[in-house]
Every structure is written in structure tokens, then in C-alpha cells.
Amino acid sequence: MNLKTSKVAPAADADPSAADHTAGAAAFELPKLPYATAALAPVISERTVSIHYTKHQKGYVDKLNALVAGTPLADLPLETLVAKCAGKPELVQIFNNAAQAWNHAFYWQSLSPAGGGSPPASLQSRLQESFGESDAFEKQLIASATKHFGSGWAWLVKDGTHLRILTTANAENPLTKGMTPLLTIDLWEHAYYLDYQNRREDHLKELLAKRINWAFAIDNLDKAP
Numbered sequence: 001m002n003l004k005t006s007k008v009a010p011a012a013d014a015d016p017s018a019a020d021h022t023a024g025a026a027a028f029e030l031p032k033l034p035y036a037t038a039a040l041a042p043v044i045s046e047r048t049v050s051i052h053y054t055k056h057q058k059g060y061v062d063k064l065n066a067l068v069a070g071t072p073l074a075d076l077p078l079e080t081l082v083a084k085c086a087g088k089p090e091l092v093q094i095f096n097n098a099a100q101a102w103n104h105a106f107y108w109q110s111l112s113p114a115g116g117g118s119p120p121a122s123l124q125s126r127l128q129e130s131f132g133e134s135d136a137f138e139k140q141l142i143a144s145a146t147k148h149f150g151s152g153w154a155w156l157v158k159d160g161t162h163l164r165i166l167t168t169a170n171a172e173n174p175l176t177k178g179m180t181p182l183l184t185i186d187l188w189e190h191a192y193y194l195d196y197q198n199r200r201e202d203h204l205k206e207l208l209a210k211r212i213n214w215a216f217a218i219d220n221l222d223k224a225p
């Protein structure tokens with residue numbers, strides 16, 4: 001999957017012998033939002049999107065850059081860095097910030113101002129094979145995401161030949177479990193608290209009905225190994 005969160009490419013005329021590992025060098029960038037901050041309203045308010053993007057997501061990217069500055073980890077693609085740091089207690093802080101940087105970039109693409117409704121037929125048939133008739137996927141995703149305890153993420157993934165629903169705690173993601181993410185929903189309270197307070201289930205129902213980006217899932221499924 002081609003995410004915009006990536007290494008900043010060196011300038012064409014850069015001296016390759018002068019690799020910049022100095023503190024403050026921007027190794028990873030905050031990808032642009034794929035739509036305006038008001039575009040998901042009223043399902044997610046402009047204020048929530050703005051704070052989420054400019055404070056939380058930017059915070060993870062900035063912290064990641066500070067943590068890896070001056071180390072060989074700063075040269076890795078973000079997905080490689082996430083995989084390399086997973087499960088290593090001594091790298092947990094880098095893992096948390098790298099995975100959150102990746103998860104948020106994937107999350108914004110999982111939503112669309114024109115999203116929601118029924119999945120297109122090609123995806124609907126795949127969802128029905130794995131989850132059952134009609135809107136069984138949506139119901140199971142909402143149930144799993146609602147009962148997930150604490151902060152984390154809800155995912156639609158391709159696991160082998162099947163589609164699965166998965167929830168992960170904190171910064172964890174399916175990249176470290178050999179699965180291909182197709183969609184995600186942020187379950188951290190910062191994603192919905194201003195708009196829905198403790199009503200996570202109401203937030204999820206609105207997202208699935210009106211903003212989930214089925215086209216992004218189909219695109220990821222088409223590219224999946």
C-alpha cells in the first residue's frame with residue numbers, strides 16, 4: 001500500500017556522502033489529509049478532525065522523528081520500521097509512535113466524505129463469504145469495536161484467503177501479524193469524544209453508515225498478496 005507517510009526524498013543535487021542524521025532533520029513527514037478538515041462533518045466535526053490531525057497525529061510523527069534522529073532507523077521506510085520494532089521492549093517507544101503514524105495515515109484514507117452506504121457488489125460478495133448475509137460485517141465490526149476495552153483500533157483485514165475483523169490495543173496493527181489491513185477505525189477517545197462523549201457505538205454506527213471508504217478497501221484488497 002502506498003501511503004504518503006514516507007521518507008522525505010533527498011534533493012536531486014544532494015551529496016550522498018553527507019547523509020543527514022542530525023537532530024531535527026525531518027525523516028518522516030505528516031501526510032496531507034485526503035480532504036478538508038470539515039469534510040467529514042457532521043459525522044466527525046471539523047474541530048475533532050483538526051485536533052486529531054494537527055495535535056495527535058502530528059505529535060506521533062514529531063516524536064518519532066525525535067526518537068530516531070541520528071540513528072540508522074531514520075533511514076527505514078515507515079512500514080519496515082514498524083515491523084522491525086514490534087515486540088521489542090527496548091524499542092517500544094519508537095514502535096508506538098511509528099505505528100501510530102502509520103495507523104493514522106491509513107485511518108484518514110479509510111474514511112471519505114462520500115463514504116458509507118452499502119459496499120459495492122464486488123466487496124459485498126467477499127464480505128458475505130466471510131461474515132454472512134447482508135450487513136453482518138457492519139454489525140460484527142460495530143460489536144467488536146464497541147466492546148474493545150480501552151484505546152486501540154478496529155480493522156478489516158485479509159488473513160490468508162479470508163477477510164477478518166480484528167481489534168488491536170493502543171498502537172498495535174495487523175502489519176506485525178502477517179495480515180493485510182483493508183480498513184481501520186480509530187477507537188481512541190480523541191477520535192470521537194468531543195462529538196459523541198462516551199457513546200462509542202453511536203459514533204461507529206454513523207461512520208459505517210455514512211463515511212466508511214469502501215473504495216479504499218477494494219483498492220487494498222486488489223493489491224493484497
Ligand code: FE
Binds near residue numbers: 188191
Ligand atoms: Fe487517533
